[in-house]
């Protein structure tokens with residue numbers, strides 16, 4: 001296992017290239033199963049989770065190859081319809097093969113993803129939606145076993161605007177017989193990107209990005225030739241880095257319009273944004289001002305930015321109240337930030353962060369993807385050296401993080417444990 005060694009306090013300057021969005025690439029890769037032939041997906045980040053999805057597709061009989069940021073998937077010889085536990089347990093997004101397998105091949109056996117560090121993460125809304133479309137679903141020894149002669153269009157109301165639930169159901173509806181309405185759908189940009197990818201395959205979809213998505217089933221879909229959107233959470237993470245280190249960083253290739261709530265809150269914290277020829281310039285001028293945040297489904301403040309924002313608020317000039325509304329256990333980074341001297345108290349889903357002058361470097365443990373990102377944010381501004389263990393969590397969602405940071409002047413190195 002690798003660790004990151006970071007010497008904090010350096011002012012950073014320069015251009016950071018934002019990679020493609022992991023959470024758009026994953027459902028789009030799964031959607032390649034809807035077609036027969038070679039799919040070409042561009043701007044795919046080189047990450048553990050992408051490799052895991054590739055192994056999962058290969059396990060079904062697909063050909064999978066990633067060179068740099070391009071993924072090639074050949075679905076001419078899909079002959080297994082099972083996603084095994086040992087793959088699904090390493091990446092919950094594996095559940096995204098359920099919809100395409102069921103709607104294209106009429107059968108699927110997918111291991112239940114189980115919980116993870118941040119919460120129980122049930123998939124009841126995925127399953128009840130598919131049942132409404134006529135699927136017969138059984139749960140047997142930790143697996144979802146689903147069958148359907150031919151899925152049919154249905155009106156589905158989601159109690160919660162689940163992101164992968166919306167994606168699974170939208171994918172399933174593209175080849176179903178008739179029209180499907182998904183109400184209270186997730187509006188995340190990654191959902192819209194998936195819809196655009198499906199439309200490029202010949203799917204009939206309207207309303208993605210809004211709360212009602214209408215899908216009219218078609219007979220067949222052609223392979224993908226599609227470029228994935230930039231990663232808004234990576235961009236948001238580098239914005240908090242600019243703020244906490246009082247640096248001047250230009251983000252190349254990011255889509256600021258996907259980050260309205262995050263940019264709004266970072267501006268409240270005193271961070272300055274300017275458009276520059278190379279991209280979006282983000283400048284941290286002073287100690288961050290304290291401000292409150294409540295995570296909400298898109299377009300609200302993203303839960304995937306909560307941990308990084310808390311790191312920024314831990315050295316703010318006042319007290320900040322951070323409410324986590326999406327997941328029941330997404331404060332794993334608090335204990336680690338406290339080890340650096342942060343003054344944070346937690347009551348249920350609410351964290352009260354009293355800003356301190358400066359954090360101090362310490363040995364830390366990464367626990368989940370965004371918690372590990374928040375430790376990097378904190379370490380870059382802390383006094384002295386920080387060692388972050390188990391950074392395989394970080395590698396799941398950030399492409400070449402230490403290289404991008406080194407390039408703009410950070411003192412950071414990866415060490416084999």
Ligand code: EPZ
Pocket residue numbers: 023026093119120121122123124125126127160161162163164165186190303304326327328369370397
């Ligand atoms: C997606 O997870 C993202 N993952 C997560 O990003 C992100 O944090 C999350 O959406 C929220 O934005 C991918 O896109 C691969 P949900 P997902 O279903 O779809 C409850 C990261 O850091 N729920 O929108 O699993 C659930 O328990 C990852 O990149 C049900 O109750 O999230 C949670 O409380 C972490 N029943 C809430 O809804 C269901 O059937 C939102 O979950 C489904 C979800």
